Amino acid sequence: MAQTLLDKVWDLHTVRRLPTGQTQLFIGLHLIHEVTTPQAFAMLRERGLAPAFPDRIFGTMDHIIPTSSLRRPAPDPVAEEMMATLEANCHEHHIPLYGLGDAHQGIVHVIGPELGLTQPGMTIACGDSHTSTHGAFGALAFGIGTSQVRDVLASQCLAMDKPKLRRVRFEGTMGPGVTAKDLALAMIRQLGVNGGVGFAYEYAGDAVARMTMDERMTLCNLSIEGGARMGYVNPDDTTFAFLRGREHAPKGEAWDRAVAWWRSIASDANAAADDERAIDAARIGPVVTWGTNPGQSVMVDEPIPDPASLPPGEREAALEALQFMGFDAGEAVKRRRVDVAFIGSCTNARLSDLRAAASLVRGQRVARHVRGLVVPGSREVQHAAEAEGLDEVFKAAGFEWREPGCSLCLGMNDDKLSGAETCASSSNRNFRGRQGSPTGRTLLMSPAMVAAAAVAGEVVDVRSVVPRGGAVQ
Amino acid sequence: MSASRILSVTGRALPLAGDDIDTDRIMPARHLRAITFDGLERHVFGDDRAHASRDGRVHPMDDPRFAGASVMVVNRNFGCGSSREHAPQGLVRWGIRGIIGESFSEIFFGNAVMLGLPAVTAAPADVAALQAAIERDPQIEVRLDLESMRVTAGTLDLAVHLPAAARDALLTGRWDGLGLLLQDFDQVRAFAAKLPYLRDFA
Numbered sequence: 306m307a308q309t310l311l312d313k314v315w316d317l318h319t320v321r322r323l324p325t326g327q328t329q330l331f332i333g334l335h336l337i338h339e340v341t342t343p344q345a346f347a348m349l350r351e352r353g354l355a356p357a358f359p360d361r362i363f364g365t366m367d368h369i370i371p372t373s374s375l376r377r378p379a380p381d382p383v384a385e386e387m388m389a390t391l392e393a394n395c396h397e398h399h400i401p402l403y404g405l406g407d408a409h410q411g412i413v414h415v416i417g418p419e420l421g422l423t424q425p426g427m428t429i430a431c432g433d434s435h436t437s438t439h440g441a442f443g444a445l446a447f448g449i450g451t452s453q454v455r456d457v458l459a460s461q462c463l464a465m466d467k468p469k470l471r472r473v474r475f476e477g478t479m480g481p482g483v484t485a486k487d488l489a490l491a492m493i494r495q496l497g498v499n500g501g502v503g504f505a506y507e508y509a510g511d512a513v514a515r516m517t518m519d520e521r522m523t524l525c526n527l528s529i530e531g532g533a534r535m536g537y538v539n540p541d542d543t544t545f546a547f548l549r550g551r552e553h554a555p556k557g558e559a560w561d562r563a564v565a566w567w568r569s570i571a572s573d574a575n576a577a578a579d580d581e582r583a584i585d586a587a588r589i590g591p592v593v594t595w596g597t598n599p600g601q602s603v604m605v606d607e608p609i610p611d612p613a614s615l616p617p618g619e620r621e622a623a624l625e626a627l628q629f630m631g632f633d634a635g636e637a638v639k640r641r642r643v644d645v646a647f648i649g650s651c652t653n654a655r656l657s658d659l660r661a662a663a664s665l666v667r668g669q670r671v672a673r674h675v676r677g678l679v680v681p682g683s684r685e686v687q688h689a690a691e692a693e694g695l696d697e698v699f700k701a702a703g704f705e706w707r708e709p710g711c712s713l714c715l716g717m718n719d720d721k722l723s724g725a726e727t728c729a730s731s732s733n734r735n736f737r738g739r740q741g742s743p744t745g746r747t748l749l750m751s752p753a754m755v756a757a758a759a760v761a762g763e764v765v766d767v768r769s770v771v772p773r774g775g776a777v778q
Numbered sequence: 779m780s781a782s783r784i785l786s787v788t789g790r791a792l793p794l795a796g797d798d799i800d801t802d803r804i805m806p807a808r809h810l811r812a813i814t815f816d817g818l819e820r821h822v823f824g825d826d827r828a829h830a831s832r833d834g835r836v837h838p839m840d841d842p843r844f845a846g847a848s849v850m851v852v853n854r855n856f857g858c859g860s861s862r863e864h865a866p867q868g869l870v871r872w873g874i875r876g877i878i879g880e881s882f883s884e885i886f887f888g889n890a891v892m893l894g895l896p897a898v899t900a901a902p903a904d905v906a907a908l909q910a911a912i913e914r915d916p917q918i919e920v921r922l923d924l925e926s927m928r929v930t931a932g933t934l935d936l937a938v939h940l941p942a943a944a945r946d947a948l949l950t951g952r953w954d955g956l957g958l959l960l961q962d963f964d965q966v967r968a969f970a971a972k973l974p975y976l977r978d979f980a
């Protein structure tokens with residue numbers, strides 16, 4: 306019978322059926338960071354256990370670390386304590402760690418692919434919900450809580466229920482100035498922030514087939530914002546070309562065997578999904594969120610909906626969101642004044658994102674009232690961008706150029722909004738308080754849209770800034 | 779790993795209305811700045827509570843009418859967003875022993891069950907009726923029975939749902955499932971040795 310990638314990879318990793326009816330699923334790659342693991346290691350210790358497969362665990366530091374300096378001890382004693390705890394845990398258990406200052410340090414979902422740790426056909430878990438990012442390579446990758454981190458440390462396994470599969474086809478050619486971020490946000494608006502609960506998403510269609518790996522990562526990253534714990538793209542030549550030569554990718558003859566196996570785990574041509582949706586990529590424009598969840602968005606040239614026009618279940622939340630954000634029903638998002646522009650996060654801080662943003666600020670200045678921040682997703686991205694002179698482009702325009710980390714995506718370090726500032730952000734969550742100020746307001750958009758907003762000092766349509774067919778990718 | 783069996787939760791309840799309440803709201807990220815879960819009970823819904831009191835409102839968690847509640851009644855997609863276990867940890871430490879809602883995010887649900895916190899679903903109309911009953915009489919005793927899968931409160935008697943695996947785990951006291959995963963661990967090692975990417979794709 307025709308099988309999907311979900312079926313094949315799930316079966317391959319099924320150790321046994323547990324008495325509870327759940328699957329004992331083997332986890333091929335476990336990624337850890339400083340914020341969701343200290344308690345897990347402590348729980349292990351309490352039980353006298355140690356990691357069972359330390360060579361399948363890799364650590365980095367991203368969430369709480371400062372992005373302004375690499376100094377140790379870090380000026381923030383809590384950050385220092387969390388970093389030191391991870392260092393001690395990794396050292397004790399012989400877990401490779403890409404710590405602060407390491408050439409491979411970065412946001413966990415950026416470095417996994419960069420290092421070639423992330424590969425097709427794997428199961429990947431991490432104590433972070435955006436682990437779905439790694440699905441771009443045809444892996445089953447999902448976020449877990451700290452008690453589950455403990456379980457994976459101790460057993461390299463999880464007790465799981467197999468999700469259903471929804472295939473989302475993006476057909477047609479994306480217009481100029483439109484990115485994978487816009488497609489994902491449009492999808493979440495259409496299917497709802499909880500529409501994907503219980504599903505894994507398989508992204509298909511010719512628009513996805515043409516996407517670069519960076520774009521596929523952005524798309525899969527945002528699966529969880531639509532409620533789907535995992536999202537994947539079937540591996541193809543684009544995937545293999547990205548992986549070839551990466552540090553942990555197979556080498557020599559093993560490479561050829563790997564490619565043959567990777568091809569074999571893709572969904573069979575006629576394999577059915579539990580649900581199918583089609584989205585016309587050609588009809589999507591640049592998207593901006595106006596509310597306090599990633600589903601509350603419009604295309605930049607569209608007015609914010611009147612809550613009265615929304616389904617009854619969404620009205621009250623929309624009213625509250627409008628009030629929180631300081632928007633009126635029917636208002637345009639265009640021309641909304643922004644105080645902060647943030648280019649960063651595991652959604653959009655890879656080299657192609659920085660290039661797209663730089664192309665809009667080259668020779669320009671950030672508006673006087675705007676604080677602009679560029680935080681590369683990893684040290685490798687940072688170095689590659691610097692080799693191209695992108696850091697100089699951003700700095701000349703008045704942006705701060707930072708060390709890699711999560712930074713203003715979640716405001717756990719010093720990078721925070723203050724008061725009710727409005728932030729044009731290339732990150733993934735516009736939840737209340739997400740960017741470190743309980744009253745701060747986040748407008749999610751693509752990195753190019755953030756760059757354009759930084760220069761204009763307000764939300765603009767990136768398509769009006771760049772000639773059609775111009776440099777925006 | 780011995781854990782206790784959870785057959786039912788009985789107590790006063792607190793209604794917390796709203797769809798898509800994310801874990802950043804339940805536990806703002808600045809409270810994740812610690813290497814233990816200690817003290818999280820002080821920060822549950824911290825920003826929402828401060829916001830409410832600034833606006834001259836009372837957040838349900840600060841409402842003296844609901845003080846001491848052990849059951850929480852929520853709406854759709856509760857606990858979406860970040861995977862942080864700090865959210866259910868904070869709720870448990872605050873005193874919540876059971877949650878009844880229209881639906882939960884998957885990661886939150888899984889985290890809750892692993893802490894022995896049943897998160898059961900009910901039909902939207904039933905959730906609304908329960909929330910209204912608690913608002914009318916905050917002293918009303920709510921009983922969530924995992925054996926009969928019913929919730930009773932005054933004259934209300936509602937069906938609730940919980941996936942079979944989670945229900946069994948709670949009823950049998952095996953909600954901390956690590957012991958099961960570690961059983962016959964040689965099998966797991968033998969299994970892993972056969973995975974193509976762990977043997978050079980040979």
Ligand code: SF4
Nearest residue numbers: 435650651711714715
């Ligand atoms: S960049 Fe943001 S969303 Fe991504 S891992 Fe870091 S905190 Fe989480």
